[in-house]
Amino acid sequence: MANPKEKTPMCLVNELARFNRIQPQYKLLNERGPAHAKMFTVQLTLGEQTWEAEGSSIKKAQHAAASKALNETTLPKPTPRPPKNNVNNNPGSITPTVELNGLAMKRGEPAIYRPLDPKPIPNYRANYNFRGMYNQRYHCPVPKIFYVQLTVGNSEFFGEGKTRQAARHNAAMKALQALQNEPIPEKLPQNGETGKESEEDKDANKSEISVVFEIALKRNIPVSFEVIKESGPPHMKSFVTRVTVGEFTAEGEGNSKKLSKKRAAMAVLQELKKLPPLPVIEKPKLYFKKRPKTILKTGPEYGQGMNPISRLAQIQQAKKEKEPEYVLLSERGMPRRREFVMQVKVGNEITTGTGPNKKIAKRNAAEAMLLQLGYKASTPLQDQPEKLGENKSWNGQNVGFPEPTSNS
Structure with a gap:
């Protein structure tokens, strides 16, 4: 039996039943609850003893019943097997070869394994004059031993074992014991790179x-x-x-x-670094004269003809003040004749604007704010009434004109 912590309760119950030569039986007794939250009741029978348990699935209910049985049963339990001793005395599941590969990569030195030919076994021929033919009957073959040579950088290690893998592990263990306490050679040139010149000090953090x-x-x-x-x-x-x-x-x-x-x-x-230093060349200083601002965005006549929303935002930016805040106050009217009311706030000043859509309402609110702040109107509206008054007499009907007749 392996480590009990690695096995489920149902698996342990099966081993318990096998040890006592009985058959475990699981029986579904009840199933209740809605489809998304079912509850199952399972009964476990071991010999003459029974246990019941519930769970959100049949498998969970079986495990719960098995856990109850393991805690409350009076049946004799099998003794767990002792854990296997680690042959290489290496903590964890990492083999010596894997651990050595990691150490070799840190050192920048490859670990190279090379199999060696086994030592020749002396051929001791049987002495037929000593015990006769019975001397050959009880002759045992000498076990084969594998040898491996391991090279890590300038160091060499030899390992032996009953298998080639065991020989590699033996050589890796010897290399680990010898190299773990040695400094990594890659750090040595890095420590000696610092020079006496100031330029080398500046390049200390560069590759x-x-x-x-x-x-x-x-x-x-x-x-x-x-x-x-x-x-x-x-x-x-x-x-x-x-x-x-x-x-x-x-x-x-x-x-x-x-x-x-x-x-x-x-x-x-x-x-x-042995090259002569470069000559120092002084670059001519360039003097740039600061241009004065020729555009005053805060003037009352600035931005005529611009979009009032953009004009108001640029004026606030020139003043280095907070940008205008627009808020939709209401929306009224019939579905095809909507009227939107938009409010704009600049500092302590508040104005509103209306329009058939949000864009025009926002534009009118910005125009009203510009007028309230003392700026001129962005778009002149003096030509619009004349254009509207030109066609006042037209009622939308087509007027027919007689075609000219020829006298011929």
């Missing part, structure tokens, strides 16, 4: 690749990165990147393209 591009841009030198080599198994690739900055070239290796590119940039930076 090496960015510094290379900045130096090349200042000196007008082309820069190119190229991956020239890719090797290793799929889970532990090794890349070699070459960087070319003008006449300088360097290579970097790492377990990712980004890391190899970074190391190549670090290598070429050592050569670029």
Whole structure:
């Protein structure tokens, strides 16, 4: 029996019944409630004992009845099996090889396993003069042992085991014990990158690749990165990147393209820092004369001919005051002859405007506010009555004119 915490109550009841050589029986006794909130009652029978339980589903009711049975039954229970001892003494479910791969990636050094040929077994031939032919009958074969060589960076480890996987685990355990307390080599060059010059202090927070591009841009030198080599198994690739900055070239290796590119940039930076400093060129100062404002948006004649809504908003912006607030007060009239009343508030001033739609009502309210604030009307309306009065005598009927007759 496995760990009881990993099994459901129904599974444990089945094992209990199997241990006592009886058959568990689940019986649905009752079902009540609406369709969206059903309640089921299930009865569990183990031998001569019965238990009842409820649940929102038949499965939940079965589990509840099984839990009751496990707590209240008087049947003898099977003893749980002890947990298996971890062969590698590794906490958790992570194998030594997986843990070593993670450590190797942090160090930037691939872990490479290489199987070794087993040691030759000496052939001890039977001495027929000692016990005769019976000496061969009880001869036991020597168990086979596998050997593996593990390489992590410049370190080598050897492992052995009854299987090739066990040998890999043994070698990985030895490597973990040796490398866990050692510093990561990638941090060493980063700590030594700080120079004595002030320019290097400014570039402390920049990546090496960015510094290379900045130096090349200042000196007008082309820069190119190229991956020239890719090797290793799929889970532990090794890349070699070459960087070319003008006449300088360097290579970097790492377990990712980004890391190899970074190391190549670090290598070429050592050569670029040896270049002589660039001459300082003073840029001429440009003096710009501030133009005076020729448009006064707050004048009383500003914006004639503009939309009064836009005109009022621009005037408030020029005054650096709050923008106008529009509120729909009411909507009245028949469906085809609607009349909307819109209110606008500017500071403590309030005006209203009406119109057949909200847009015109808002426009009229803004026009009234402009007049109240002392500004001239945005759109002259003096021509409109004349246009309306031109056709006062026309009643909408078509007037016929006689066609001219020819005298011929």
